[in-house]
Amino acid sequence: xxxxxxxxxxxxxxxAPGQRLFSQRGAMLAYRxxxxxxxxxxxxxxxxxxxIGRRLADExxxxxxxxxxxxxxxxxxxxxxxxxxLAGDTLYVEADRLLAFEGTLQQxxxxxxxxxxxxxxxxxxxxxxxxxxxxxxxxxxxxVMAHGGVLEIPITPQRxxxxxxQAYVAHxxxxxxxxSAALGxxxxxxxxxxxxxxxxxxxxxxxxxxASEEKL
Numbered sequence: 001x002x003x004x005x006x007x008x009x010x011x012x013x014x015x016a017p018g019q020r021l022f023s024q025r026g027a028m029l030a031y032r033x034x035x036x037x038x039x040x041x042x043x044x045x046x047x048x049x050x051x052i053g054r055r056l057a058d059e060x061x062x063x064x065x066x067x068x069x070x071x072x073x074x075x076x077x078x079x080x081x082x083x084x085x086l087a088g089d090t091l092y093v094e095a096d097r098l099l100a101f102e103g104t105l106q107q108x109x110x111x112x113x114x115x116x117x118x119x120x121x122x123x124x125x126x127x128x129x130x131x132x133x134x135x136x137x138x139x140x141x142x143x144v145m146a147h148g149g150v151l152e153i154p155i156t157p158q159r160x161x162x163x164x165x166q167a168y169v170a171h172x173x174x175x176x177x178x179x180s181a182a183l184g185x186x187x188x189x190x191x192x193x194x195x196x197x198x199x200x201x202x203x204x205x206x207x208x209x210x211a212s213e214e215k216l
Contacts, residue, residue: 002102003083003141010075011083011143013066013100020103021066023074027099033070040065066100074100079145082208086172089205090137093144093170102140110135144170148211160202163209173205 004012178200
């Protein structure tokens with residue numbers, strides 16, 4: 001495993017010759033060995049379309065390419081760090097929540113409306129999260145950031161999960177998302193939390209929820 005959780009706010013990553021990691025700029029806390037850090041505006045292996053998608057979403061988060069032979073300690077802003085291991089499926093996560101991920105994963109961008117229709121677009125406008133979300137697909141590990149700790153909640157066909165959109169961190173698996181209004185439109189003015197909206201996730205997979213609604 002590339003990432004090892006040192007404590008709730010820090011992970012250690014192993015960097016090996018011929019392999020690469022990508023990390024958020026400013027996430028490196030310390031390192032040992034012969035390790036280099038190079039700015040990478042293309043954002044991993046997502047290519048030009050991935051970069052265009054993030055810019056349209058105002059998510060042009062600069063990444064660093066990490067290569068060499070050694071170990072690196074990652075953390076950022078005192079946020080809680082959660083390691084997620086992917087085994088061929090796709091992780092959906094906001095770009096600003098990415099701390100670091102393995103170069104074996106293919107990065108892309110998904111328009112939220114393609115999963116949630118019009119309500120997916122409403123989610124981006126009301127919660128302040130982008131209309132686009134970052135995708136990471138393949139086999140590898142991802143370290144994501146959140147406030148106040150993270151809980152992984154299984155999603156099964158018999159038991160969909162309802163989440164406060166501002167508490168949402170990421171999800172993976174064969175999952176559909178739909179935003180529903182818990183209040184009338186007049187009552188929702190000025191409200192962006194779960195009192196007004198609920199994000200319903202159905203299918204098979206898991207969703208990661210943070211303990212605080214505070215934005216990163």
